Each structure stands twice: as structure tokens, then as C-alpha cells.
Amino acid sequence: xxxxxxxxxxxxxxxHTRLGIGAAVFLxxxxxxxxxxxxxxxxxxxxxxxxxxxxxxxxxxxxxxxxNGFRSNGEVLVAQGDNWALNGKRxxxxxxxxxxxxxxxxxxxxxxxxxxxxxxxxxxxxxxxxAALLPTTPLRHIGIWKEQLVLxxxxxxxxxxxxxxxxxxxxxxxxxxxxxxxxxxxxxxxxMPLFKPRLPVLRxxxxxxxxxxxxxxxxxxxxxxAILLIFFAISGSWLHLRKKCPPGHSHSPKSPVPLxx
Amino acid sequence: MLHxxxxxxxxxxxxxxxxxxxxxxxxxxEKVYMEAADFAxxxxxxxxxxxxxxxxxxxxxxxxxxxxxxxxxxxxxKYWNEGKKTVWILEEIGKEEVxxxxxxxxxxxxxxxxxxxxxxxxxxxxxYPAFLNQFQGATLADDNHLNRRIDGISGATLSVxxxxxxxxxxxxxxxxxxxx
Numbered sequence: 001x002x003x004x005x006x007x008x009x010x011x012x013x014x015x016h017t018r019l020g021i022g023a024a025v026f027l028x029x030x031x032x033x034x035x036x037x038x039x040x041x042x043x044x045x046x047x048x049x050x051x052x053x054x055x056x057x058x059x060x061x062x063x064x065x066x067x068n069g070f071r072s073n074g075e076v077l078v079a080q081g082d083n084w085a086l087n088g089k090r091x092x093x094x095x096x097x098x099x100x101x102x103x104x105x106x107x108x109x110x111x112x113x114x115x116x117x118x119x120x121x122x123x124x125x126x127x128x129x130x131a132a133l134l135p136t137t138p139l140r141h142i143g144i145w146k147e148q149l150v151l152x153x154x155x156x157x158x159x160x161x162x163x164x165x166x167x168x169x170x171x172x173x174x175x176x177x178x179x180x181x182x183x184x185x186x187x188x189x190x191x192m193p194l195f196k197p198r199l200p201v202l203r204x205x206x207x208x209x210x211x212x213x214x215x216x217x218x219x220x221x222x223x224x225x226a227i228l229l230i231f232f233a234i235s236g237s238w239l240h241l242r243k244k245c246p247p248g249h250s251h252s253p254k255s256p257v258p259l260x261x
Numbered sequence: 262m263l264h265x266x267x268x269x270x271x272x273x274x275x276x277x278x279x280x281x282x283x284x285x286x287x288x289x290x291e292k293v294y295m296e297a298a299d300f301a302x303x304x305x306x307x308x309x310x311x312x313x314x315x316x317x318x319x320x321x322x323x324x325x326x327x328x329x330x331x332x333x334x335x336x337x338x339k340y341w342n343e344g345k346k347t348v349w350i351l352e353e354i355g356k357e358e359v360x361x362x363x364x365x366x367x368x369x370x371x372x373x374x375x376x377x378x379x380x381x382x383x384x385x386x387x388x389y390p391a392f393l394n395q396f397q398g399a400t401l402a403d404d405n406h407l408n409r410r411i412d413g414i415s416g417a418t419l420s421v422x423x424x425x426x427x428x429x430x431x432x433x434x435x436x437x438x439x440x441x
Binding site for chain 2: 126
């Protein structure tokens, strides 16, 4: 005589099948993005940036070109947050809002409130002089006096040739301070490609994996899927074990009574 | 309609699952264990050691590339010295973030090593003396590798590798600074 399956078994079988088909699509997405995340560094995806307009729109990122920049010896620094451009070339190590820019003896100095960065004309970083080697911080402006770099800081005015050893600035020194200046339309047009929003590919993959790419409800959807997977694991195991060893029968592997028949 | 017993059990399971779910955003936070200037000062008897600069000439840069496996971040390296003792503050990426470490080199061997700032989300076990003491006394072999093997830490392999690369670079820079 065939035994009727229990209500719980019927419930689990019913939902295990239906929910499983729906979850398979998301499971595939999770597996693929998980694989990419695991090998993203090797594939260089953390360094590869993407600026596809519709994707940037989806993230709510827009191109904003700064109104002002710094000019020194005919060279221009345009900056916005961590996005810095020297003569139309992107500076990768930019970090924070610059308070000044000066070119002395072929060396390009960019000052933020807490550090000084020295670049070559081609945009290569020569050195980063942090607060420990500066006479005082925060820095307010920088300027040029007799081909020396001059700092206007909270603790006074100082000059240096190399950015390492600093001397107090003589009182009679006439410093050419470099203040932010309005950019011309041509300069703004040149800067536009550099200030387009962009995101690392790995960040987008991580957002797909976590569901954050779908906004605030994305992580909730991913959480629901995670809960469903736990449900599948439990219900699948339970149904399998029940099929192998039906209640009231011996634990013989030959037990012939399949469930649901 | 579900059996009330089954429904109750399901509700309980659901609650347990929801309560058990943790949102894990393992984002790294910068941990400063010691300021660079304090590390430099601690290595010398004078309170304000002299700061020097080592320019990375094409030859130095080429060797630095071989040691690091990539271009050095900057072309000018600051260091402090007193007699034959030099102090180097170096930075290298572990997995994704930069690790800042200090090295005291005397007579061609590492006298002291310290992790100054750690920014990765995991692997900061490299800051413990049990790991760092392995570098004490290490020298540079002819092929610019350390003259000894440094035992790794499970789960911190990339940070360990970064420390080894920085120690080799510190010894190489110290050799070049002494030859100046």
C-alpha cells in the first residue's frame, strides 16, 4: 500500500521546485560575479575603469568640470576631489582638495591642507611630503620666491628648495602667491574627458554580487535569495533523507517506497 | 492551508534565519600603529635626526622594479641616518591597500622592522613581533633576495609578501645610500 506523503513533505516539494527555478537565474548571477570577484585583482579589474554614460547615470554620477584651477609658469592644474589633471593629463596619486600649485625649477608642487606632492612635468610622482616633514600644517597657500617654494601655513611662512629642509621666510620677501583662477572655456573643454565620472569594473561587479547596483532594495533581494538558498538546502536534504529512509520503514537502502506516489 | 504545527515551525525557522543573517561589509579601516617620525626618532639617540634624500636614478629604479615587481610609487626616497644606521619608511600594496612599514638598517642588516600603518581589511597579523622578529639580522644576498626564509602567515600571504619586498628594498636602498 502506498503511503501518502506528509503535509510538510508536500509543502516542501511544491515550493522547493517552484522557488528553485526562479532562484536559479539569480544563483547563476551570484556564481558568475563571485568568480569574477575572486579573480578580479589578477584580471586587473580593480584598475580598469568604466565610464559608460548610461551606467554612470544609473549610479547617479554626472560630469562636473571645475570652474577654477591653478596657473603657474604657464602650466595648469585642475582638480576636483581626488581627480587631478596637470596640463590635461591625469595625476593618479591625487588625494584631497589642492590648496595650491607652483612650478619651481621644473618641479611641480601641489599642496593639500596636510601634504605636499612633487611631480615631474610628465605627471610622475617624485615625492610625497607629509605633515611629519612640513614645518606646520594645515597649509593654506603656496607661492614662489626666488625660485623657491613658499608655504603659507597655520604656523607662518616658510621657504624651501627641495621640500625637505625649510627656513622661515624673510619678512621683506615678495612672494608670488598662486591663487585659484577661473578656467577659460577652452581649458574647461580640454578638462572635460578627465572629469567624466568613472568606476572600477570590480566595484560594479561587487555591487552586482551584493545587489547594491539595484539601489536600496537590491541588498534586500540578495538577502531574500540567501534565505531561499538556505531553505533549499534544508528542504532538499530533508526530502532526500526522507526518500532514502521513509518513516516506519527499516533503514535498508533498498526501501522501495518513493514519496508522493 | 498549512498545518498549524508546520506553520509555527516555519515561522520559527524564518525568524531564526533573519536573526542569524549578518550583513558583512568587511571594509578595511586605516590603523596607524606608529607615526613615521616617531619611528625614525626612536631609532636614533638624537631627537631630530637629519632627513636625507635618495634619488632613484635609472639604475636604482630598474633594481627597485625587479625587487617590487612594479614601478616604485615615487622617484625620490626620504631616509634618516646617524652614522651607519639608516631608517626607511616604505609603502607597498598588500592586496588592495598600501601598507606603511619602517625599517632600521645598520651595517647591511635589518636591525628593526615595524608596521606603521595597515589599511587592508585582513592580514594585520604581520604587525606582531612573532612575525617581524624574523627580519632581525636579515641581509641582502647577491641576487637582492633576503639571506633567509621568512615564514608566512595563513590568510596574510599578500601582506607577508609585501613586507618581504619592502625589507629587500630597504636593504638595497641602504646599500646605495651608503655608497653615495
